[in-house]
Amino acid sequence: xxxxxxxxxxxxxxxxxxxxxxxxxxxxxxxxxxxxxxxxxxxxxxxxxxxxxxxxxxxxxxxxxxxxxxxxxxxxxxxxxxxxxxxxxxxxxxxxxxxxxxxxxxxxxxxxxxxxxxxxxxxxxxxxxxxxxxxxxxxxxxxxxxxxxxxxxxxxxxxxxxxxxxxxxxxxxxxxxxxxxxxxxxxxxxxxxxxxxxxxxxxxxxxxxxxxxxxxxxxxxxxxxxxxxxxxxxxxxxxxxxxxxxxxxxxxxxxxxxxxxxxxxxxxxxxxxxxxxxxxxxxxxxxxxxxxxxxxxxxxxxxxxxxxxxxxxxxxxxxxxxxxxxxxxxxxxxxxxxxxxxxxxxxxxxxxxxxxxxxxxxxxxxxxxxxxxxxxxxxxxxxxxxxxxxxxxxxxxxxxxxxxxxxxxxxxxxxxxxxxxxxxxxxxxxxxxxxxxxxxxxxxxxxxxxxxxxxxxxxxxxxxxxxxxxxxxxxxxxxxxxxxxxxxxxxxxxxxxxxxxxxxxxxxxxxxxxxxxxxxxxxxxxxxxxxxxxxxxxxxxxxxxxxxxxxxxxxxxxxxxxxxxxxxxxxxxxxxxxxxxxxxxxxxxxxxxxxxxxxxxxxxxxxxxxxxxxxxxxxxxxxxxxxxxxxxxxxxxxxxxxxxxxxxxxxxxxxxxxxxxxxxxxxxxxxxxxxxxxxxxxxxxxxxxxxxxxxxxxxxxxxxxxxxxxxxxxxxxxxxxxxxxxxxxxxxx
Numbered sequence: 001x002x003x004x005x006x007x008x009x010x011x012x013x014x015x016x017x018x019x020x021x022x023x024x025x026x027x028x029x030x031x032x033x034x035x036x037x038x039x040x041x042x043x044x045x046x047x048x049x050x051x052x053x054x055x056x057x058x059x060x061x062x063x064x065x066x067x068x069x070x071x072x073x074x075x076x077x078x079x080x081x082x083x084x085x086x087x088x089x090x091x092x093x094x095x096x097x098x099x100x101x102x103x104x105x106x107x108x109x110x111x112x113x114x115x116x117x118x119x120x121x122x123x124x125x126x127x128x129x130x131x132x133x134x135x136x137x138x139x140x141x142x143x144x145x146x147x148x149x150x151x152x153x154x155x156x157x158x159x160x161x162x163x164x165x166x167x168x169x170x171x172x173x174x175x176x177x178x179x180x181x182x183x184x185x186x187x188x189x190x191x192x193x194x195x196x197x198x199x200x201x202x203x204x205x206x207x208x209x210x211x212x213x214x215x216x217x218x219x220x221x222x223x224x225x226x227x228x229x230x231x232x233x234x235x236x237x238x239x240x241x242x243x244x245x246x247x248x249x250x251x252x253x254x255x256x257x258x259x260x261x262x263x264x265x266x267x268x269x270x271x272x273x274x275x276x277x278x279x280x281x282x283x284x285x286x287x288x289x290x291x292x293x294x295x296x297x298x299x300x301x302x303x304x305x306x307x308x309x310x311x312x313x314x315x316x317x318x319x320x321x322x323x324x325x326x327x328x329x330x331x332x333x334x335x336x337x338x339x340x341x342x343x344x345x346x347x348x349x350x351x352x353x354x355x356x357x358x359x360x361x362x363x364x365x366x367x368x369x370x371x372x373x374x375x376x377x378x379x380x381x382x383x384x385x386x387x388x389x390x391x392x393x394x395x396x397x398x399x400x401x402x403x404x405x406x407x408x409x410x411x412x413x414x415x416x417x418x419x420x421x422x423x424x425x426x427x428x429x430x431x432x433x434x435x436x437x438x439x440x441x442x443x444x445x446x447x448x449x450x451x452x453x454x455x456x457x458x459x460x461x462x463x464x465x466x467x468x469x470x471x472x473x474x475x476x477x478x479x480x481x482x483x484x485x486x487x488x489x490x491x492x493x494x495x496x497x498x499x500x501x502x503x504x505x506x507x508x509x510x511x512x513x514x515x516x517x518x519x520x521x522x523x524x525x526x527x528x529x530x531x532x533x534x535x536x537x538x539x540x541x542x543x544x545x546x547x548x549x550x551x552x553x554x555x556x557x558x559x560x561x562x563x564x565x566x567x568x569x570x571x572x573x574x575x576x577x578x579x580x581x582x583x584x585x586x587x588x589x590x591x592x593x594x595x596x597x598x599x600x601x602x603x604x605x606x607x608x609x610x611x612x613x614x615x616x617x618x619x620x621x622x623x624x625x626x627x628x629x630x631x632x633x634x635x636x637x638x639x640x641x642x643x644x645x646x647x648x649x650x651x652x653x654x655x656x657x658x659x660x661x662x663x664x665x666x667x668x669x670x671x672x673x674x675x676x677x678x679x680x681x682x683x684x685x686x687x688x689x690x691x692x693x694x695x696x697x698x699x700x701x702x703x704x705x706x707x708x709x710x711x712x713x714x715x716x717x718x719x720x721x722x723x724x725x726x727x728x729x730x731x732x733x
Contacts, residue, residue, distance in 0.1 A: 001025070003062060004047035006092055007036050008104060012714075015090040019052040022062040028077060029070030031103075033063040042066065042104060044095055046077060066106070069291070071099045073310070075345050082341050083333055088710045088725060093331040097306050100287050102280035110288070111281060112179045114154035116166060118146055119176040129174050138165040143174065183289070186273055186282040187523060190257050194265040199234065200380070203227050206373045207234050210349060217340070219365045220353040222375030223613060224584020225382065228353050229259075231375075232316050233266055235351070236297060240270065244313025245296045249335065251322035253277045253301055254511070254522045255546040260299055267297055274300035274307055277519055302327065302335040305342065312346045315339045319545055320352035320361060321577055323730040332726060355584060355615070356577040359626065360633040362619055385555070385586040385593030387611035391602045403490050403498060408556050408596040415554040416506060420591065421529070422536045423549075425582045426492055426558040429512040429540055430454035433488035435462065437477035444474060450684040456514070457493055467686040495538050495558065503536075511539035544582040550589035555582060560599040560607055567681070568732050569631045572606050576618050579610040630673055632728050636702040639729045640693040640713055641680070644721040647689040653718040654691050660712035661693060664705060671701040682733045
């Protein structure tokens with residue numbers, strides 16, 4: 001039999017199949033080891049056939065099969081080919097998404113441990129066994145323990161009673177040992193009791209609509225606190241009971257522990273979790289539980305869309321508007337597109353849920369491409385939080401130069417005196433955003449990136465938030481020798497420091513990328529706050545959505561303007577979404593909630609509508625602006641990104657491609673709404689210079705033009721320059 005193999009080498013020169021023979025019976029999706037270019041490499045079987053065009057003398061044999069099972073099936077292979085065609089990817093880069101990364105190179109395997117139990121071959125009673133060990137009390141204790149507790153891991157028994165006691169009992173034939181597979185369980189402490197709630201009539205109507213139309217694509221627009229999660233769990237319960245499997249996606253790794261707790265409480269071991277924050281062993285074991293059918297519900301961030309499930313009944317994408325669902329590094333893909341394709345393979349239902357849907361999704365619902373479902377009110381008609389806007393320009397004029405407005409300080413004090421909790425949101429980590437010499441104007445910058453360094457007071461360091469390089473804190477200016485420095489805008493570290501000075505008896509927690517580097521950090525911080533071990537939680541966007549703390553009655557948004565004026569057509573939409581989501585963390589239980597929104601532009605329509613949580617008002621205004629200016633979804637933005645350590649080489653490659661794209665523009669003149677070349681706003685990152693070609697294309701001709709654009713950009717003649725084509729990039733910096 002001839003087997004077509006794609007080798008595990010990410011290079012365009014070998015992005016094709018190679019034929020091998022094998023005497024073993026292999027299947028599509030199995031990992032194999034093959035001889036390739038004088039070395040042994042891993043690969044994947046992607047086809048089985050009887051004949052080949054390869055000359056017999058050049059046909060090699062597969063060295064060995066690496067697993068007894070397939071790592072993907074025919075449907076997943078078709079998904080991979082779809083992604084290659086849609087996003088112009090290498091097949092091997094896509095196939096790598098389908099399995100735990102550490103499986104490659106056999107860096108992770110099934111974990112086995114020795115387990116001891118009373119030997120079934122021994123004819124003695126327990127009393128006779130104990131009598132036989134009368135002079136060895138540790139052996140007697142060990143025997144008694146196994147008799148009471150059953151089979152126990154040998155390592156635990158050795159630690160508790162001594163290795164020699166266990167060894168002696170095995171030698172006497174009283175105890176036997178055998179190897180067992182041990183599952184590594186992520187977040188093993190995350191569990192509780194099932195807090196099942198009766199559905200409101202609105203929730204029941206949504207559930208009925210979803211279940212009555214299998215294979216339909218839905219957009220669920222529900223305000224914050226409207227009970228979308230309970231809807232998801234009710235639908236999944238019915239799907240699982242019908243014998244099918246489910247995928248549930250959340251945008252932030254920080255949201256997975258809480259979602260996992262809710263699902264474990266209801267579905268037990270039927271749930272598995274997949275995301276990049278797990279250890280290699282945990283991720284492998286959870287992947288295996290899904291593949292083997294032990295778990296039938298996959299929960300996780302965007303990578304969970306590739307869960308090894310068959311017979312999928314429903315895919316749910318919560319907070320569907322979140323940009324984290326779009327991969328902005330190789331392989332680049334849109335999770336929602338992938339979900340739609342997987343659903344089409346099984347005639348599965350797709351549910352996109354959000355309190356602030358993307359304009360693209362809501363427009364699709366208006367056009368009938370998605371079926372719109374609504375939860376317009378909070379559970380039991382609880383009111384949305386009252387939002388008060390603090391004009392920080394007026395605060396400055398009145399003499400308040402601090403970070404907190406007088407209104408916010410007053411509301412915080414009132415809330416804490418009542419024994420309630422406060423969330424403060426600032427989407428800027430670190431202590432301050434830059435360090436500047438007040439004498440000569442020198443600003444500390446990263447040597448490898450075109451960005452200022454952020455002050456981190458706790459570590460007494462300057463850090464680059466792009467390449468993560470660290471620098472010693474400056475005590476003297478390297479340009480003029482002055483020791484007088486000015487610091488930029490405050491970050492979360494400084495907010496915590498100020499709060500500790502204002503409220504010395506109040507416990508404050510911080511949640512950002514710096515405090516959640518360890519795997520269990522998210523759980524520890526959120527659990528401590530949920531258990532009211534702290535009264536104030538300060539955090540970045542990872543606290544902005546999905547969390548439900550009944551005792552939080554005040555949310556403070558410290559810099560509502562921060563993301564509003566980015567040079568990006570998505571800036572206003574993202575600001576509205578972020579402010580609406582974080583405001584929704586307040587007043588989610590019986591007590592009324594308040595939000596204080598601090599801003600220098602209190603009359604801006606985005607902030608005014610976010611304060612009212614008026615999504616429909618915002619949608620109508622913003623979609624009209626997009627249509628008038630022909631920005632997505634009324635056009636397609638395409639970026640060709642160039643990066644390399646040699647600046648001249650980048651410019652040379654860009655110029656060659658730009659000339660080819662100009663020829664395309666002449667061919668599709670009216671469909672090119674914009675075309676230009678330029679340096680990226682972030683001119684250098686991780687020692688690499690960055691340039692880009694930007695174009696705006698008509699929606700009708702986008703796919704056709706892109707295929708020809710790929711033909712141009714595939715001809716990369718300059719070595720050392722990386723070229724990527726991005727469709728509607730989420731970050732234009």
